[in-house]
Amino acid sequence: MTPEKLVYMANQIATAFARLPEDAAVAAIADHIDAFWDPRMRAHLLDLVEAGAPDLSPRVAAAAGRIRKPEAA
Amino acid sequence: MKDFIIPDPDFGTPARRSDKTVTLTIDGFEVTVPEGTSVMRAAAELGIEIPKLCATDSVEPIGSCRLCLVEIEGRRGTPASCTTPVADGMQVHTQTPKVAKLRRGVMELYISDHPLDCLTCAANGDCQLQDMAGAVGLRDVRYEAGANHFETRQNGEANPRYIEKDASNPYFTYDPSKCIACYRCVRACEEVQGTFALTVDGRGFEARISTGHDDFLGSDCVSCGACVQACPTATLQEKSVIEMGTPDRAVVTTCAYCGVGCSFRAEMKGDQLVRMVPSKDGKANRGHSCVKGRFAYGYATHPDRILNPMIRESIDQPWREVTWEEAFEFTARKFRGIQEKHGVRAIGGITSSRCTNEETFLVQKLIRQVFGNNNVDTCARVCHSPTGYGLKTTLGTSAGTQDFDSVEHADVVLIIGANPTDGHPVFASRLKKRLRQGAQLIVADPRRIDLVRGPHVRAAHHLPLRPGTNVALLTAMAHVIVAEGLTYDDFIRERCEMDAYQDWAGFVAEDRHSPEATEALTGVPAEEVRKAARLYATGGNAAIYYGLGVTEHSQGSTTVMAIANLAMATGNIGRPGVGVNPLRGQNNVQGSCDMGSFPHELPGYRHVHDDAARGLYEKLWNVTISDEPGLRIPNMLDAAVGGTFKGIYIQGEDILQSDPDTKHVASGLAAMDCVVVHDLFLNETANYAHVFLPGSTFLEKDGTFTNAERRINRVRRVMAPLNGLADWEVTQHLANAMGAGWTYAHPAEIMAEIAATTPSFAGVSYDLLEAEGSVQWPCNDAAPRGTPVMHEGGFVRGKGLFVVTDYVPTDERTGPRYPLLLTTGRILSQYNVGAQTRRTGNTVWHAEDVLEIHPHDAETRGISEGDWVRLASRSGETTLRATLSDRVSPGVVYTTFHHPETQANVVTSDYSDWATNCPEYKVTAVQVALTNGPSDWQLSYAERARAARRILPAAE
Known part of the structure; x- marks a missing residue:
């Protein structure tokens, strides 16, 4: 998956929870990604957060700490 | 072979409902x-x-x-x-002697104007006129041959009253010489089907059944078969009966087309299917059918069917026919090889919404138990996955809330993003019957679908919204309901979470959500939105039926939640006549979702994070079940392009044709080392496959389908699989080639495993289905005979949850280069990618996909009726013929996706629903221009497809 597409998908989720207060939104984003994203997608996202992807929603970046760490297959 | 003849008595007049x-x-x-x-x-x-x-x-x-x-x-x-x-x-x-004499007199008159060619008549043995002549004891016809309707010539001249047989319909004939003018066909067309295509021309002796057109094919007839079914003589007769003779036994089974799930009597002669007749005992269809289920089953014996397994090392080679054993061994070796090299998660599979529950359960079991991961998805991903997310979040479970009978109790029906007369015809007929009795209809659709205005049906409101603005429209309706105090407060207080409700009510009441404020977005006049909202909230029992025009958007899940919000706010849930009803596209979309086809859910919608649910299967299957969600279909393709996903087993699904952004799908498939296609035909996806496993039709296997109303219906084998193995057997052999050691001898054993491990199916068994005919899940100790209406006493999740639905415009925007919005849909005679219906007589109605364009948009582009046009988007382009129509608004164009030559999905974008990745098929910014013929892609695609379908002659 291209980094652009992954960032786009993560940002879409952040937008869907945009109305929630910061803390609840960050939790909702992390929960959603944990519930629906395969580990390789999560690993890729966490790498992008690490690298400071500029287009990524700040709330997704904030959720990174709460996202379940994927184990290698 | 199962002999399951059920007598089909005719009670003469419809049943009545009364307390007295x-x-x-x-x-x-x-x-x-x-x-x-x-x-x-x-x-x-x-x-x-x-x-x-x-x-x-x-x-x-x-x-x-x-x-x-x-x-x-x-x-x-x-x-x-x-x-x-x-x-x-x-x-x-x-x-009594008196009525006996009268009856004989009546019969004598009938027979005096009827050809007495009974022995060679197609209805011989199946003719009510013949039966009645016998029943009343008619022994003599005293009338001399005079003026009549059946002799071709009289007195040496052509008989002016004789009308030749009309054989224009591909499936039945109309022979006026055998007509007794009983009006049964006319009434069936009106009352059962609701099309009003038939009438009676003339009076008395001159009375003739007429379509008002030259022939049946050129008329308004939709070929549902209701008239043929009603006809007591050979006047309206199936061509298959004319050719084959009368059937000798009937097996009750379930249609394999849309999500209505009609019950049929497959009428047989040996292992030959003579005709499919809708079953009056069918609780979804109540004796009705459409052209697809009734007549379009010829694909089952079409010469295009592939009956031998085939393999090849690479997709540029021709196919090589092999034994089943060799195909299973080859696949197992490839899959295990990939896993050794690229990891356990490098392979996966797709279950089919066309296959049975039992088959779907086995495919997900293969992936979870044998592959050792959760990389399983299903075509519901691209249709109703937002229904799963949206209804689970708001109501607690992913399922329609009603049975189809419920529509008989509805006073107001809101149809949004669905076109039932084409997509779910039998439901549409039941709906139209209710509308003719006085129920009111609201249609929210960019296109003026047939239900908006038809014979004796007229929508109270048509809200022709701009594609992509569902959320804005539904939130505006909610605004009216809240702002005008039309909410059902007692229901909300008792049944829903109050904090969430108040948050939601405050949100929708904001001025920016008023119909006036959102008119510029949706294009729907504010006053119409207000009236529609008032009608929905105050018109009595209000039911919402929706389809893929709701789900296939970047805000599909949000729209589903907006629908649930409306139903909860007005208390329209939890009793007959109301509810939230997703109309499922394929026969077993509901079942495939129920059976754990999603990469994050075990059977019965239990998340893979649920330790108890995983534990149940771990104990039974003796493996560790991964607690990591797997890849969804679009993610699989992305991962394939990225090099981490290398092998896939696809049962009964043509992702190359049906999934969006064809070029992306093609590059994903091309990047894999082992693509296994298990299907009836060499479909488009098979062009990229290394293994082809021939599939079996619904006529060739036992199992169950679950329709849109959660109804579990039996599918019964009426003939042996032409390829030798039913689909569940193929999956079992593949699993065993990979070391599974499965020993299922009959699908009933698979259902027993489903029931033992899935709480909502706990009470389901083949014995119960035999006794009840069908049951709607949940079926367990609390509801031993199933659940027609859900959420009756309370919501499945406990309290209903209102969710705020902020409108977020899609990023698929129109602009100077792509100024029009393309939306897509279905047509009555064709089904999905057309793999089945294109191989039947149905092509006479729809031989190619055409582009509907508003005359205004056509004029500015110099396009006339029937011109070839180029349809281009940011993703790709294709060509097709244009038809001018004011069914679409200016700025909107529409087409179907039934034909691979058109490849409508070359044009659709890669955008998808935020929650589920369900693709945004329903909105694509496009430009349309005149052209001379097929695009480069179409030409090169046709060439590649031809090359990819070569089959080597069988080796000796």
């Missing part, structure tokens, strides 16, 4: 029936058959044939029993 009962005596026997029942039906319920010709229990009686005359003590004359309602204490005599 009436007791009367017929031929000395007492019978008690609901008030309003006819004497004829009351007699039939006693087992006393009164002769009849013009009466049948699918339509209202008209008392025209005068064959059903009876005598009633204390009443004068001989009333027609079909039109005489029962009364308390009535004493009826059905067989």
